[in-house]
Each structure stands twice: as structure tokens, then as C-alpha cells.
Amino acid sequence: MPSLRIDPPSRWTSIDFRELWEYRELLYFLTWRDIKVRYKQTVLGAAWAILQPVFMMVVFSLFFGKLAKVPSDGIPYPVFAFCALLPWQLFAHSVSESSNSLVGNQNLITKVYFPRLVIPISAVLGGLVDFIIAFMVLVCLMLWYGIVPGWRIVMLPGFVFLAVCTALAVGLWLSSLSVQYRDVRYLINFILQFWLFATPVVYPSSIVPEKWRVLYGLNPMAGVVEGFRWALLGTTTTPGLMLLVSVAVVVVILCGGLYYFRRMEQQFADIV
Amino acid sequence: MSEIAIRCEDLSKRYALGQRERYRLLRDVISEAAFGPIVRLRHSLRSSNGNGGPPIKSRSKSGQSIWALKDVSFEVKRGEIVGIIGRNGAGKSTLLKILSRITKPTKGHIEITGRVGSLLEVGTGFHQELSGRENIYLNAAILGMRKFEVARKFDEIVAFAEIDRFIDTPVKRYSSGMYVRLAFAVAAHLETEILVVDEVLAVGDAQFQKKCLEKLRQVGTEGRTILFVSHNMSAVRGICETGFELSEGQVTNSGEINSVIDRYLAKTIRRTFAQVETPSFIVNDVIVTALGSDVIKTFEEVELKVVLTAKEDIGDPGLYIAILTTENSRIAGLDFKDFCKIPPIKAGESVEMGFLVDELPLLGGTYQLEIHLKDMHCHKIERVGTLFQFDVAETSVYGGRKLDAWFGSVGLRARALQTTRVTLPLENQNAPVDQPA
Numbered sequence: 194m195p196s197l198r199i200d201p202p203s204r205w206t207s208i209d210f211r212e213l214w215e216y217r218e219l220l221y222f223l224t225w226r227d228i229k230v231r232y233k234q235t236v237l238g239a240a241w242a243i244l245q246p247v248f249m250m251v252v253f254s255l256f257f258g259k260l261a262k263v264p265s266d267g268i269p270y271p272v273f274a275f276c277a278l279l280p281w282q283l284f285a286h287s288v289s290e291s292s293n294s295l296v297g298n299q300n301l302i303t304k305v306y307f308p309r310l311v312i313p314i315s316a317v318l319g320g321l322v323d324f325i326i327a328f329m330v331l332v333c334l335m336l337w338y339g340i341v342p343g344w345r346i347v348m349l350p351g352f353v354f355l356a357v358c359t360a361l362a363v364g365l366w367l368s369s370l371s372v373q374y375r376d377v378r379y380l381i382n383f384i385l386q387f388w389l390f391a392t393p394v395v396y397p398s399s400i401v402p403e404k405w406r407v408l409y410g411l412n413p414m415a416g417v418v419e420g421f422r423w424a425l426l427g428t429t430t431t432p433g434l435m436l437l438v439s440v441a442v443v444v445v446i447l448c449g450g451l452y453y454f455r456r457m458e459q460q461f462a463d464i465v
Numbered sequence: 466m467s468e469i470a471i472r473c474e475d476l477s478k479r480y481a482l483g484q485r486e487r488y489r490l491l492r493d494v495i496s497e498a499a500f501g502p503i504v505r506l507r508h509s510l511r512s513s514n515g516n517g518g519p520p521i522k523s524r525s526k527s528g529q530s531i532w533a534l535k536d537v538s539f540e541v542k543r544g545e546i547v548g549i550i551g552r553n554g555a556g557k558s559t560l561l562k563i564l565s566r567i568t569k570p571t572k573g574h575i576e577i578t579g580r581v582g583s584l585l586e587v588g589t590g591f592h593q594e595l596s597g598r599e600n601i602y603l604n605a606a607i608l609g610m611r612k613f614e615v616a617r618k619f620d621e622i623v624a625f626a627e628i629d630r631f632i633d634t635p636v637k638r639y640s641s642g643m644y645v646r647l648a649f650a651v652a653a654h655l656e657t658e659i660l661v662v663d664e665v666l667a668v669g670d671a672q673f674q675k676k677c678l679e680k681l682r683q684v685g686t687e688g689r690t691i692l693f694v695s696h697n698m699s700a701v702r703g704i705c706e707t708g709f710e711l712s713e714g715q716v717t718n719s720g721e722i723n724s725v726i727d728r729y730l731a732k733t734i735r736r737t738f739a740q741v742e743t744p745s746f747i748v749n750d751v752i753v754t755a756l757g758s759d760v761i762k763t764f765e766e767v768e769l770k771v772v773l774t775a776k777e778d779i780g781d782p783g784l785y786i787a788i789l790t791t792e793n794s795r796i797a798g799l800d801f802k803d804f805c806k807i808p809p810i811k812a813g814e815s816v817e818m819g820f821l822v823d824e825l826p827l828l829g830g831t832y833q834l835e836i837h838l839k840d841m842h843c844h845k846i847e848r849v850g851t852l853f854q855f856d857v858a859e860t861s862v863y864g865g866r867k868l869d870a871w872f873g874s875v876g877l878r879a880r881a882l883q884t885t886r887v888t889l890p891l892e893n894q895n896a897p898v899d900q901p902a
Contacts, residue, residue: 194578194579194658195578195580196576196578196579197566197576197577197581198574198576198577199563199566199570199574199575199576199577200569200570200574201569201570201571201572201574202569216609218611218612219606219607219609221606222602222603222606222607223603223606226592226603229594229595229599230592230594230595233594234594300589301589301590301607302567303567304585304586304589305565305567305585305589305590305607305608306566306567307607307609459568459569460568460569462562462567463480463568
């Protein structure tokens with residue numbers, strides 16, 4: 194029979210991966226709930242997952258592509274922008290969902306025990322479904338413009354994974370901060386808007402001077418977005434060192450976030 | 466296999482006052498960083514004067530704090546069904562929250578052998594938009610049940626909840642009764658070795674409550690360990706074998722359940738409360754006293770008194786006391802102005818005022834007092850934010866068995882009429898007769 198000891202909060206707590214695994218069904222059900230409920234009582238339903246990035250692409254193509262004549266590495270601007278908007282939307286959606294997830298699920302946190310990590314993780318996973326739906330649009334766009342991806346497409350899941358990890362890393366920090374400081378909710382929109390323009394979504398990273406390019410990788414989403422274009426559109430800028438910097442940054446933020454989350458987790462029910 | 470299911474040693478939990486009521490803004494952190502060192506210095510100077518033992522209320526760095534639990538120790542044997550009783554704020558819910566790992570203790574520890582299933586609220590995680598079927602799976606996963614387990618028990622759960630026709634309807638279309646039945650049905654089918662149950666029976670109608678108690682009793686006979694918190698004394702008596710009372714975070718009274726409850730009820734002759742404030746008054750004490758005996762019983766002579774201090778000059782003071790059920794529905798109200806006028810109260814002055822109730826008609830159960838303080842001179846009415854609870858012991862109102870809240874809230878001064886034979890007029894004799902209930 195399993196036995197358990199309940200002790201006062203401690204500073205260092207390792208992550209109980211076995212327990213997390215035992216709660217995989219809860220993770221599945223929470224993700225499924227979020228997806229199922231998201232477009233309930235909307236007329237357009239899951240079409241919203243397509244409309245949002247498509248509208249953004251149209252607006253960007255019009256203003257940045259046509260009017261401002263932003264370069265796009267020789268690729269038709271709509272595809273160029275959409276290819277970056279996909280991972281960006283995945284990231285932005287996951288970050289804002291996971292950041293608000295703990296506060297949004299406070300009725301669960303104060304009434305039932307389960308590994309709290311399940312909540313932000315399920316919020317991040319919920320964004321993947323929208324991503325897959327919107328990805329179909331990209332496939333159509335590429336067919337339209339006659340762009341055929343090469344062997345590099347096998348690297349794509351890696352970049353998706355990196356985007357998800359980045360979102361989770363940021364989400365872990367923001368969600369546990371928002372339990373105590375509700376300011377976070379207002380800060381998120383601001384952060385994401387700023388972050389969008391710090392990421393090469395509307396412009397190619399090739400307009401950033403060569404010597405700064407590695408530094409640019411400090412923004413992990415820059416690595417992800419460039420990786421997407423490299424894998425799908427075959428842009429010439431290979432995200433080598435820049436990508437490495439991005440991965441390193443994500444690992445650092447993720448580990449820090451996990452540590453902070455685990456430490457704060459013990460008080461969530463008391464403060465939220 | 467060890468005989469002890471739960472061993473709790475010197476368990477304490479401290480809450481900073483206000484922590485649960487208001488979340489922190491960055492502004493607070495900044496001001497704390499600026500003024501914190503001064504406060505802490507003052508605090509350390511004061512505490513160095515030396516005082517014996519930690520007080521129930523003590524200053525922490527962010528103001529007042531309170532020990533919700535203080536050095537609580539107890540043991541529960543495997544298969545034992547334990548009742549935990551005590552007033553609101555005595556620490557019962559905090560204890561259950563620590564046992565179910567929702568929050569951590571400040572000091573002490575608990576050793577638990579076996580899986581713990583907790584039922585602190587009915588329908589945790591139910592989603593309005595999802596159907597009954599979907600909610601069963603979601604809620605079960607939240608409570609820690611596996612999918613195959615739920616699938617196996619699905620029909621049983623639906624049958625228990627009596628909602629088979631509506632299983633694919635979103636729960637937002639359910640009546641509140643159906644909702645609660647479904648929620649309890651899922652939780653009741655948890656198969657953990659230890660079950661922790663908070664005041665969940667306060668919801669639902671009498672018939673359903675009976676069904677829930679029946680289910681809990683059945684669970685108890687399966688040799689599982691249950692910790693049961695309730696204000697419904699007859700339910701506790703009916704289910705539990707042993708129990709203890711928590712009072713101000715400490716175990717004050719433990720042993721065989723009937724004697725624990727009797728001792729607990731005997732203390733309700735005089736109830737006092739911690740002081741609360743409104744903008745212009747401080748409520749120092751609220752006292753409910755049974756005059757005729759040592760417990761408050763139905764039709765007993767009872768005094769309801771409020772001791773208060775005015776924070777400012779009150780030109781034309783007024784007092785209104787209402788008696789509410791635990792579901793907050795108003796049973797009766799007394800307004801002082803219907804009786805007589807109260808002379809003005811000066812700032813800083815304290816007065817004791819209240820009512821003498823000749824025959825308290827309430828049946829056994831827990832009730833609450835809602836208090837409004839007024840200054841009619843400037844049309845001010847201030848509702849005291851806290852409701853004050855008191856218990857009425859189960860009394861044999863009509864000479865027979867002891868009656869409690871199952872019979873409603875109010876006892877009637879009634880007698881049975883003499884039963885007589887009657888002859889009905891001819892035209893009524895063959896008409897269908899309404900069956901008496």
C-alpha cells in the first residue's frame with residue numbers, strides 16, 4: 194500500500210516525473226476540455242483558428258509587403274509572413290493561455306490535489322490543435338505559389354517542439370507569478386506585442402547585421418521562426434549558431450521556470 | 466501492513482491575515498521593500514522582551530497572522546470512521562486541506578498509508594458547457610480516478626445520480642438537484658483506501674442527503690478509512706464511531722463519537738466570538754445564552770446580546786438581528802426600534818444590548834446571526850461582515866423523538882387533534898378520495 198509523508202514546504206523539490214506520468218490522463222482531459230470548450234457557442238467554430246493568422250497575414254502583406262516594401266528573402270511575402278505567423282501564433286496563444294491557467298483554474302487548485310504542472314502544460318498543448326488546423330492553410334498557400342519544401346522539412350517537428358518549450362518556459366514563470374501578482378494578466382499583452390516585433394515575423398532576420406545575428410538568437414522565437422522558414426521555404430540563412438543560442442536560452446528559462454514553479458506551487462492554494 | 470492509516474504529529478498551519486482576501490500587487494511589494502526593514506526592526510525589538518509560548522495571534526512581517534491549526538496530533542486506525550466537529554473557523558477545513566495535500570503545513574508532519582481521495586466540494590472542475598457524460602470523465606480524472614475505472618463504474622454512477630435521460634445534455638441545462646446528484650455520484654465511487662469528506666451534504670434535498678449518508682455508511686462497512694466533517698450532528702452520529710473536536714486550531718475533545726458530540730453541545734450555552742469592525746462600530750462580543758438549561762434547546766428562553774464600542778458619536782443608534790439558516794435564508798428578524806429607543810452613544814463608549822426571546826422556536830441544528838448596526842440620525846446602516854453561528858441541540862419537541870433540521874428550521878407549538886369517526890354526505894361517498902400523505 195502506498196505511503197506518504199506530508200511535510201512543511203521546502204526550498205528544493207525535485208520534479209516527480211513518475212507522479213506526472215500517473216496523472217497523464219488528467220493532462221489529457223484538461224487539454225481536451227480546453228479545446229472542446231474553446232469554440233463552443235461560436236458561429237464559426239474552429240474556423241477561428243484559421244481566420245486569425247490569415248487576417249494577420251493579409252494585413253501584414255498589405256502594409257509591410259506592399260506599402261513598406263519590407264524584403265522577404267525573395268519569397269512571396271504572404272507565404273513568407275504566414276510561415277512565421279504559424280509558430281508565432283502557437284507561441285503567443287500558448288503563453289497567454291498558460292499564464293492565465295493557474296488563476297483560471299483556482300477552483301481546482303484550492304479543492305483538489307494533483308501535480309500543479311499539469312495545468313500550464315495542458316494549456317500549452319491546447320494551442321497545438323489550432324496550430325495543426327492553421328498549418329493546412331500554409332500547405333495550400335505553398336501549393337498556390339508552387340513552393341516545394343526539401344529534405345529540411347524533417348527538422349520541422351524539432352522547431353515546433355522548441356516553440357512549445359519556449360512557450361512553456363515563459364508560461365511557467367508568468368503563471369506562477371500571476372498567482373501572486375495579478376499585474377501579469379495586463380502585462381502579457383504588452384509583452385507579446387513587443388515580442389512580436391522583436392521576432393523576425395514581418396521582416397527577415399537577414400536585415401539584422403551579421404555580427405548581431407548571434408545575439409539576436411537570445412530571443413528564442415527568432416531561432417524558431419527562422420528555423421521554420423529554413424525548413425519549409427528553403428531560405429538561405431541557415432540558423433546555425435543563432436539557433437544554438439536560442440536552444441540554450443530556452444533550456445535556462447525552462448529550468449528556472451520549473452524551479453520557481455515547484456517552489457511557489459506549495460503555496461498556490463494559500464495565495465491564489 | 467500497518468494498523469495506522471493516518472498519523473498526524475504536532476501539525477500547525479499559519480495564515481497571514483488578509484492573505485486569502487486580497488492578492489498582492491507589485492505596489493505592495495515596493496512599499497514593503499521600502500518600509501519592511503523598519504517594521505521588522507520594531508518587531509524584533511518587541512519580541513525580544515520575551516513572552517511565554519507562541520500566542521494564537523501573532524505579528525508577522527506582513528501584519529497579523531493566525532494559527533489555523535496549532536500542534537494538532539492524532540492517529541486514525543485502518544477502517545476507522547472518524548468525525549471531526551467544531552465551529553466555523555476552528556481549523557477543520559484547513560486540516561482536511563493539508564490531509565488532501567492541497568496546502569502544506571507550517572510545522573509538523575503527517576504520515577499516511579494508502580491512497581487519499583478527498584471530497585471537499587461537490588462538483589470540482591465541472592464544466593458548464595460539457596455534457597453529463599463528459600463531466601463524469603473529467604471530474605473523475607481530476608479526483609484521481611483512471612479512465613478504465615470510470616468506464617467500469619459508469620452505469621453505476623449514472624444510476625446513482627438518476628440522470629440517465631440527460632447524460633448527453635450539457636450540465637448548464639441541469640437543475641441544481643441533478644447537478645449535485647451527478648457530482649456526488651462521481652465522487653462517491655472513488656475507490657481510495659482513505660476518504661476525506663468535508664461538509665458536502667449541505668447541498669441537495671433531504672431525500673438525496675439521505676442517499677448520500679447511506680452511501681457513506683456503505684463505504685464505511687467496506688473497511689475503508691473515512692474522515693468526515695459536518696455540522697449535521699445526527700449525520701456524524703449516524704456514520705462515525707469515533708471523533709474529535711477542533712477548537713481554535715487545537716484538538717480539545719476526543720473519543721467515542723456520542724460523548725464527543727455531547728460535550729461539544731454542552732459548551733454552546735454561551736457562545737462568544739472574536740471581535741469584528743464596521744466603519745463606525747467595533748463588535749466586541751456576540752453572546753447567545755440559554756437561560757433555563759445548560760444547552761440551547763427548542764422552545765428555550767434565550768438571550769441574544771451584542772457588546773459593541775462606538776468609533777464615533779452615534780446620535781440615534783439602532784440594532785437589527787436576524788436569524789439565518791446555514792444556507793443563509795432568513796428565519797426571523799428583530800429590530801430594536803420596534804421595541805424602544807436607544808440613547809446616543811459617544812465615541813469610545815461601549816454598550817451591551819440585545820433581546821430576550823421567550824421561546825426560541827428553532828429545531829436542532831446550526832443557525833447564524835446577521836447583525837446590522839445603525840445610526841438613524843444620519844441614515845447609516847452597517848451590516849456586520851461576519852455571520853455568528855450557534856447550535857441548537859436536538860430536542861424532543863412533541864414529546865417523542867428528538868427533532869433536528871430534517872423537520873425544517875422551526876418547531877411549532879402544536880398538538881394532535883382527537884381522531885373521530887365521521888359520516889360523509891351521500892354524494893361524496895363514491896368519489897375518489899385523496900390519499901393522505
